[in-house]
Amino acid sequence: MGATKTDLFTAEQNRLADLFRAVGHPARIAILEYLLQVQGCVCGDIVHALPLSQATVSQHLKELKKVGLIKGEVEGVRVCYCIDQQAWSEVKTMLDGFMAKAKCFC
Numbered sequence: 001m002g003a004t005k006t007d008l009f010t011a012e013q014n015r016l017a018d019l020f021r022a023v024g025h026p027a028r029i030a031i032l033e034y035l036l037q038v039q040g041c042v043c044g045d046i047v048h049a050l051p052l053s054q055a056t057v058s059q060h061l062k063e064l065k066k067v068g069l070i071k072g073e074v075e076g077v078r079v080c081y082c083i084d085q086q087a088w089s090e091v092k093t094m095l096d097g098f099m100a101k102a103k104c105f106c
Contacts, residue, residue, distance in 0.1 A: 016098060019091055022067040027052060028060050032083070035070060040082035042075075 006014050023029060027050070034049050035041070043061060047054050061081055064070045068087040072079040 012094065016094060018067050019069070019094075022063050022069060025060065027056070028064055031057070031060055031064065032069065035081060035083050040080050042078045042080055046081075 009017075023032070030050055031046055034046055038045070043054060043057055046052075046057050046061075050057065052060075061070065061072070065072055065081075068084055069091070070081050071084045072081045074080075
């Protein structure tokens with residue numbers, strides 16, 4: 001969607017769309033699940049745990065970091081990735097609010 005169209009929607013709608021887009025790939029879901037288990041690791045650890053190349057993992061990490069679901073802290077020449085707890089809480093609150101809007105399911 002062009003930048004001129006996004007301003008027709010609320011900040012929350014745009015944020016949810018960005019989050020859904022970021023987690024709309026099964027590799028990113030797998031990376032998030034892995035990070036939730038280990039609480040922090042370097043890219044190489046994820047490469048060993050998942051059937052993905054280093055370049056692919058790096059690209060997915062970049063997308064997850066861009067929307068703020070994860071953060072990466074430089075440790076020497078490596079980056080240690082972990083779930084951003086504050087962003088995770090924000091997302092949970094937003095999703096709870098979004099799901100609560102459903103009056104019934106047909």
